[in-house]
Amino acid sequence: MTLLGLYNYWIFILLLVVGLYAVLVKGNYVKRMIGLGIFQSAVFLLYITMDKVEGGTGPIMQGVPVPGQIYANPIPQVLILTAIVVGIAVTALGLALAIRIREEYGSIEESDIRRLDHES
Amino acid sequence: MLIAAGLAILVAMVMATIRGLKGPTIYDRILAMNMFGTKTVLFVAVVAYLYERPDFLDLALAYALINFIGVLAVLQFFQNREARQAARTAQAVPLSGGEQDGASS
Amino acid sequence: MMEMIVDGLSWLLLAGGGFFVLVGGVGVIRMPDLYTRIHAASVTETLGTMLILIGLMLHSGWELATFKLLAILVFLLFTGPVSSYALGNTALLGGLKPELGSQDPSKEGRDL
Amino acid sequence: MIALIGLVTLTLVAVAAIATVMATNLFVASMWFGIFSLLMASNFFILDAADVALTEAAVGAGVSTVLFMGALALTGEKEAIRSRVSWFPMAVLGVLALALFVATFQQPMLGDPMAPVHQHVAPWYLEQTPNLINIPNVVTAILASFRGYDTLGEVIVIFTAGIGVLSVLSFKPKRRQTISSEALAAKVRGVQHHSILRVVGKLVIPLLMLFALVVQFHGKYTPGGGFSAGALFAAAVMLYGILEGADRSAKAMPEKVMLRLAAFGATLYTSVGLVCMLLGGAFLDYNVLWPDPVVGQYFGILLVEFGVGLTVTTVLVMIFNAFANRPTY
Numbered sequence: 001m002t003l004l005g006l007y008n009y010w011i012f013i014l015l016l017v018v019g020l021y022a023v024l025v026k027g028n029y030v031k032r033m034i035g036l037g038i039f040q041s042a043v044f045l046l047y048i049t050m051d052k053v054e055g056g057t058g059p060i061m062q063g064v065p066v067p068g069q070i071y072a073n074p075i076p077q078v079l080i081l082t083a084i085v086v087g088i089a090v091t092a093l094g095l096a097l098a099i100r101i102r103e104e105y106g107s108i109e110e111s112d113i114r115r116l117d118h119e120s
Numbered sequence: 121m122l123i124a125a126g127l128a129i130l131v132a133m134v135m136a137t138i139r140g141l142k143g144p145t146i147y148d149r150i151l152a153m154n155m156f157g158t159k160t161v162l163f164v165a166v167v168a169y170l171y172e173r174p175d176f177l178d179l180a181l182a183y184a185l186i187n188f189i190g191v192l193a194v195l196q197f198f199q200n201r202e203a204r205q206a207a208r209t210a211q212a213v214p215l216s217g218g219e220q221d222g223a224s225s
Numbered sequence: 226m227m228e229m230i231v232d233g234l235s236w237l238l239l240a241g242g243g244f245f246v247l248v249g250g251v252g253v254i255r256m257p258d259l260y261t262r263i264h265a266a267s268v269t270e271t272l273g274t275m276l277i278l279i280g281l282m283l284h285s286g287w288e289l290a291t292f293k294l295l296a297i298l299v300f301l302l303f304t305g306p307v308s309s310y311a312l313g314n315t316a317l318l319g320g321l322k323p324e325l326g327s328q329d330p331s332k333e334g335r336d337l
Numbered sequence: 338m339i340a341l342i343g344l345v346t347l348t349l350v351a352v353a354a355i356a357t358v359m360a361t362n363l364f365v366a367s368m369w370f371g372i373f374s375l376l377m378a379s380n381f382f383i384l385d386a387a388d389v390a391l392t393e394a395a396v397g398a399g400v401s402t403v404l405f406m407g408a409l410a411l412t413g414e415k416e417a418i419r420s421r422v423s424w425f426p427m428a429v430l431g432v433l434a435l436a437l438f439v440a441t442f443q444q445p446m447l448g449d450p451m452a453p454v455h456q457h458v459a460p461w462y463l464e465q466t467p468n469l470i471n472i473p474n475v476v477t478a479i480l481a482s483f484r485g486y487d488t489l490g491e492v493i494v495i496f497t498a499g500i501g502v503l504s505v506l507s508f509k510p511k512r513r514q515t516i517s518s519e520a521l522a523a524k525v526r527g528v529q530h531h532s533i534l535r536v537v538g539k540l541v542i543p544l545l546m547l548f549a550l551v552v553q554f555h556g557k558y559t560p561g562g563g564f565s566a567g568a569l570f571a572a573a574v575m576l577y578g579i580l581e582g583a584d585r586s587a588k589a590m591p592e593k594v595m596l597r598l599a600a601f602g603a604t605l606y607t608s609v610g611l612v613c614m615l616l617g618g619a620f621l622d623y624n625v626l627w628p629d630p631v632v633g634q635y636f637g638i639l640l641v642e643f644g645v646g647l648t649v650t651t652v653l654v655m656i657f658n659a660f661a662n663r664p665t666y
Contacts, residue, residue, distance in 0.1 A: 005446030024426040054448035059475040072385035082491040089498035095408040128243030132250035174290035184300040190402040
């Protein structure tokens with residue numbers, strides 16, 4: 001039962017670490033943005049895991065409200081709903097910067113850019 | 121029976137993942153992604169009935185419409201790849217490490 | 226009586242849909258090259274989808290949800306085969322040769 | 338049973354994430370990222386978050402794949418392989434993972450109704466939404482009314498990100514020439530030569546736009562709202578750009594108009610709040626908009642969601658047009 005109850009958190013940790021690995025270790029800027037996307041999704045998963053209530057259903061009331069009906073917690077959902085769209089806008093900004101770097105340096109690898117900066 | 125259908129879809133998803141991991145060409149990965157899209161639509165539809173919330177079918181509708189776009193974007197990228205590569209090699213850029221646009225794996 | 230028939234039919238369709246989805250999944254793993262794999266994936270995209278969604282329609286009865294399911298079915302039947310076509314076309318133009326293995330008996334039945 | 342299904346989809350999510358990071362071809366990586374977000378959306382749906390799943394589907398599977406493809410066309414798709422990995426980041430990651438893992442054992446189990454997060458303000462929202470706002474979708478009620486401040490901030494962030502992309506891409510490199518006008522033309526042209534794709538795509542575009550409008554204005558009763566509707570509508574424009582050529586989508590949705598509409602959306606949101614203040618209420622307190630407070634809430638949410646949808650749509654369309662029409666240098 002512990003396995004079922006905590007599995008979501010473990011996957012959250014795995015995604016967080018995998019995303020952070022891409023951001024820290026990979027030298028390619030687009031790859032880093034993808035890693036940042038995975039990192040974001042890990043946080044989304046953590047929040048959405050919190051909203052689930054055993055025996056509950058999505059927080060949208062159908063027709064006549066049934067007394068005693070349990071609903072999932074809507075607050076984490078609101079936070080994540082907005083965060084997803086903000087996330088894609090920020091990712092697009094990062095990609096735009098990567099495009100500009102490629103145009104100026106001819107590469108989006110960090111090692112190449114360091115070398116070119118050093119040479120000039 | 122709903123559960124059985126849901127499990128069948130899930131197994132097919134696992135199989136698509138295996139195909140995506142194996143490759144070997146990029147096209148196989150596009151195929152895996154395409155299959156995943158359809159499977160997700162069916163999966164959401166079945167789970168909506170498992171949860172007895174058929175009003176959530178809107179989601180499956182959204183997926184069914186959106187799926188197409190991802191695959192088309194990928195294919196467009198592919199079709200222009202040759203033109204880009206030809207242009208890059210014709211006008212070789214003197215900077216080292218600039219030619220990241222390589223052949224397919 | 227009528228209800229039982231409809232229920233039974235919906236079960237049958239769902240089971241059949243699940244079966245074809247599985248068959249397609251197995252095909253995507255076992256088939257030797259891309260074009261045959263697309264062929265296998267198409268089974269799930271058309272037949273499996275149709276059976277499962279019609280099964281769900283019978284399950285739900287006359288409701289708004291039935292029309293939504295019908296709309297999903299129509300969209301999937303439009304877009305699924307078209308994206309399969311586009312994929313096959315791109316692969317062919319990209320220079321991926323179909324594997325024509327019948328002349329070479331040693332290749333037959335090999336595991337990919 | 339559902340828990341078991343969740344277990345399998347979560348495992349697939351993990352596999353997809355690892356495959357995304359491991360792929361050395363960025364094109365393959367973004368393909369895996371698409372699969373990853375589809376799986377993530379299924380997971381959100383299993384965890385009872387229909388609105389979030391709708392947004393993730395529209396953004397993750399549609400918009401983000403298109404934007405990554407647009408960026409990769411400009412930056413190249415091969416990633417240099419690094420042979421040497423320094424130990425320091427790996428040690429940091431290991432310590433982080435271990436610390437978080439130990440901490441999970443103090444977390445409440447999945448679905449525990451006694452978890453602290455369910456005790457404080459959420460029950461009040463669920464109880465009072467039918468009385469105060471009277472719309473079935475509690476998520477929309479909180480998003481647009483109870484926590485309208487937050488959402489205003491998010492809209493401004495999205496608007497700022499859009500401006501940022503435009504200003505970053507407004508620079509043209511001095512030293513280097515455009516690689517070739519032919520390559521640009523091929524890139525902009527899209528898949529025009531595929532008649533089948535164009536016919537079917539054109540069938541899909543109006544339906545997608547209609548569905549986006551349903552999500553926008555019916556979002557009080559079913560999953561949806563300004564954010565998901567904006568992403569869906571932008572996806573429809575992107576589909577048009579892919580099918581008919583990015584130059585034509587840029588002509589249909591010119592940057593100047595889009596920029597003004599984006600600013601208008603954010604301004605609409607703010608001015609609804611200011612009108613509330615002028616009528617004697619607090620900022621974004623829609624009760625004062627109409628003699629009957631519930632009707633006031635209705636109009637307030639309608640206007641605010643419209644502003645959100647407008648800003649999200651226009652920002653995403655602007656970003657797409659900027660990426661797709663940029664020549665390769």
